[in-house]
Amino acid sequence: MTILMPSIEESKLFFEHAQGMPLVQAAHARRRFMAGTEGVGQQDLLMGNETPSVIGFSDNLDKEKKQAAADSIHFAERYANANSDIKATPLEWHAKYSEAMRHCGWTMTNNKYEDHVNKQVNVTMDSIVMDIITAVAGRNAPSMLKMMQGVFEKIQSEESLVTLFDNNSKKGKNADFRIVPCLQSAEGTAITAYLAVDCELDTQEGGAWFWKWKMSNLKMKKVATMVELNMRVHERNRDLIDKALNVSSEEFFSGVKL
Numbered sequence: 001m002t003i004l005m006p007s008i009e010e011s012k013l014f015f016e017h018a019q020g021m022p023l024v025q026a027a028h029a030r031r032r033f034m035a036g037t038e039g040v041g042q043q044d045l046l047m048g049n050e051t052p053s054v055i056g057f058s059d060n061l062d063k064e065k066k067q068a069a070a071d072s073i074h075f076a077e078r079y080a081n082a083n084s085d086i087k088a089t090p091l092e093w094h095a096k097y098s099e100a101m102r103h104c105g106w107t108m109t110n111n112k113y114e115d116h117v118n119k120q121v122n123v124t125m126d127s128i129v130m131d132i133i134t135a136v137a138g139r140n141a142p143s144m145l146k147m148m149q150g151v152f153e154k155i156q157s158e159e160s161l162v163t164l165f166d167n168n169s170k171k172g173k174n175a176d177f178r179i180v181p182c183l184q185s186a187e188g189t190a191i192t193a194y195l196a197v198d199c200e201l202d203t204q205e206g207g208a209w210f211w212k213w214k215m216s217n218l219k220m221k222k223v224a225t226m227v228e229l230n231m232r233v234h235e236r237n238r239d240l241i242d243k244a245l246n247v248s249s250e251e252f253f254s255g256v257k258l
Contacts, residue, residue: 005233011103015240018075018100021082040070043255045151047161050252051077052169052176056151058143058183065190068234069182070249072104075241077178086176090198094223097196104241105234106227108194116197116220126152128220129179129195136224137193144181144193150258151181164254173201190229197222 006014040046043066046055055073057066079100080086084093091113098108118128130145137144155161169177176198185191199220234241245252 005105005107005230006103008236011237011240014099014103015237015244018079018244021078021244040067040249040253040255042257043253044258045154046070046249046253046255047155047165048077048168048252049164049254050168051081051178052165053077053178054151054155054165054180055253056147056179056181056258058147058181061182061184061190062188065184065229065231066182067249068105068229068231069180069190069192070253071241071245072101072106072229072234073178073180074249074252075104075245076100078245086198087174090221094196101227103237105230105232105237106192107230108225108227111223111225113221113223116222118218118220128218129197132195132222132224133179133181133193136195136226138226140183140185140191140193140226143183147181147183148179154256154258158256161254161256175199175201190231192227192229193224194227195222195224 042063044057044059046057047053053073055069057069061069076097080093080097083096086093094111094113098111101108116128116132130148133144133148134141155165165177169175177196179195179197180192182190182192197220199218201218
């Protein structure tokens with residue numbers, strides 16, 4: 001199924017409404033673990049300073065497409081949070097997120113929010129995420145899995161990243177997060193496997209970082225789909241996206257090299 005890209009008139013109306021998003025305090029963001037001076041385009045891993053979102057970039061992804069992915073997800077996170085409550089109305093929240101991504105040039109052809117059935121016992125969250133990515137990524141799965149393995153290893157190797165992600169994603173025995181591994185096709189198109197997870201955990205055994213908890217019983221909802229970037233639409237709406245955001249994506253995310 002193909003989702004038609006919005007017209008410029010549709011996008012203008014959409015971003016006019018988006019101007020009402022709550023502001024992010026840049027000074028507060030700077031107190032977190034900043035991305036450094038190289039910019040979003042130089043980072044292989046971005047992690048939200050205020051939201052449980054992780055973006056991984058492949059080596060072959062162009063700098064411009066990395067920036068487009070970071071700015072789009074930055075905007076989508078804030079737009080969805082400003083217009084819905086993921087805990088109270090998750091279906092609406094994910095629909096708002098998908099709408100924002102569409103106006104940033106990304107197709108999200110399957111936005112089903114559904115139960116995830118895991119038949120294994122004593123599994124870890126990273127293995128569950130890998131299995132879901134394998135199921136949706138098709139021929140791109142090997143590249144995405146390799147990238148995600150590097151992302152997980154990097155996060156686990158730095159206590160500051162573990163703490164940041166854990167604080168943003170986990171509230172008691174409930175957790176939610178978004179994982180977006182981005183790579184570039186042979187034709188030069190930026191593609192991702194967008195994965196959003198909301199879960200309820202029955203145990204907290206295994207340490208501070210819930211990714212490594214042994215989970216024998218897990219209630220999980222997920223959205224998992226392949227996504228492509230239409231760079232022409234993104235560039236057409238670049239000024240509208242920038243106007244809607246009061247801080248840069250460098251300030252919204254923490255960035256590190258894998």
